[in-house]
Amino acid sequence: MGAAPRPPRRGATRPPAARTIIVTAVLALVAVYFLVPVYWVVVAASKSTEDLFTTNGFWFAGFQLLENIGQVFAFDDGLFVRWFLNSLLYAGGGALVATYLAAAGGYALAVYDFKGRNLVFGLILGGVLVPGTATALPLFLLFSNLGLTDNYLGVLLPSFVSPFGFFLCRIFAGAVVPASLVESARLDGAGELRIFHTFGLRMMVPALVTVFLFQFVGIWNNYLLPLIMLADEQLYPITVGLVNWRAQTDRLPEFYELTTAGVLVSVVPLIALMVVLQRFWRGGLTEGSVKG
Template sequence: MTAATVSTAPAGAAAGPEPGSRSGTTGRRGRRPATTILVTAVLAVVAIYFLVPVYWVVVAATKTTDDLFATNGFWFGTSFALFDNLSAVLTYDGGVFVRWFANSVLYAGVGGLIATYLAAAGGYALAKYRFRGRNLIFGLVLGGVLVPGTATALPLFLLFSQLGLANTYWSVLIPSLVSPFGFFLCRIYADATVDSSLVEAARIDGAGELRIFHTIGLRIMTPALVTVFLFQLVGIWNNYFLPLVMLSDQELYPITLGLNNWRSQTDRLPEFYELTTGGVLLSVIPLAVAMIALQRFWRGGLTEGAVKA
């Protein structure tokens, strides 16, 4: 036996969207050509703004001093001197640039890691524990975010001079261990992502507070931690004023201070232009590598620790 299929829709009515498919209206609203073009144009302008200086550094590092001023700044010169320039950078004055590079890795790497951990611990504690003065502490942290680093450099110098720590590695490293912005970000992120029921379940299973923080809290907060670390890494790596105030020994200089020392000698020794441009190119590479390497933790950490409803 066969049965005829009777349609209940009015004659001439258009068939609706299939189950699971987006409606045509929503799709059209989400892909307006004008909005897409505008957003793409803005992103292109921003990308050009950030990439043009890097491109200029790469091109300038391939030139001799004569080509640097005699040729177009955004195109290569008559001779390709990149490897000669980099070799001169790494060997000048007994390889002092390598020492500056190692100092920057110490200041930025160790300072960034410890600052990120302390910010995560403090932010997690403020988000997950209830105690008297919690909001006051958070308010003080917000106040610390508003204070620029240049305003505290001179008081820090006077303090470290009294302690006998001026002109040492500690005078640059210790101030780098504190990140008010990282503390603020970790507190907000932990409050939004670390579910209290997950913490309570771990406590019921007998886990201690430190274990809960290290095995649950840090994993869920991975995107925020990567963000804090990158901000701190870039901030310390590019920091100029604090080392300028604290350090007088050239052996303790970071890259920023060392390159400025070379640049200041270009008026009487033009060959320092080649050293400066080559050194700037080498100084950019670690930051680019760190950004590319840590992107996967940004993406991967967004869904870690999710609690199913």
């Protein structure tokens, strides 16, 4: 006969079954809330304009996804491809520069003790609270006086600044970059820039990936700033271009197929980026919880 099961140790607790069920149900509802729109986009992108309005919106009918995607890339001599590359430039370039500047600024505030440091950090916190829509018109007026509208710089330059990234890097650098390591590197003769690039950036990788991800998604989905900055459709990002297509559906119904398929293609880079970077993001959250 086997040994009798040992009773649970005193003080050991098991999560109540009801609580586990409730948490699981809430997570399932949240997952459904976010996945249903994606599912609808996939279904809508696979239909013709007629099927889109005559069949169930959540069920496939007359599957022609590949044909619709082919039309998207072929329409108007590949105009969508130009929009796609523009979005990659705006989001990729803007996110890279913004991440580096946020890392440098956050590292400086965390490592160096100088007069006015708290004031600078307070101003950054204030910048986090200001929505981008509130600064779009002033930026347009300023850039218009400088002759920077209707070109790539009109969208790129505002993307180089991320108050949230600055704030996050300041907090993370203060937690993971030890002062003793910086002092040891200085005693060994290393310069400040070398210390930052050799030790600081490597220790801040989880935070940098998080900042890059947030900034990339924010720029990729940005609509208002490119709308007021750009007049040439060759410079449009995907967001403005798709809205332009959607505005033509009333007189040209075939634009429904282009718009729905274009929306599906536009979310692919975001999904791929999330899948590739999620392990770094998860590591950053774990690092923050340990340091906290």
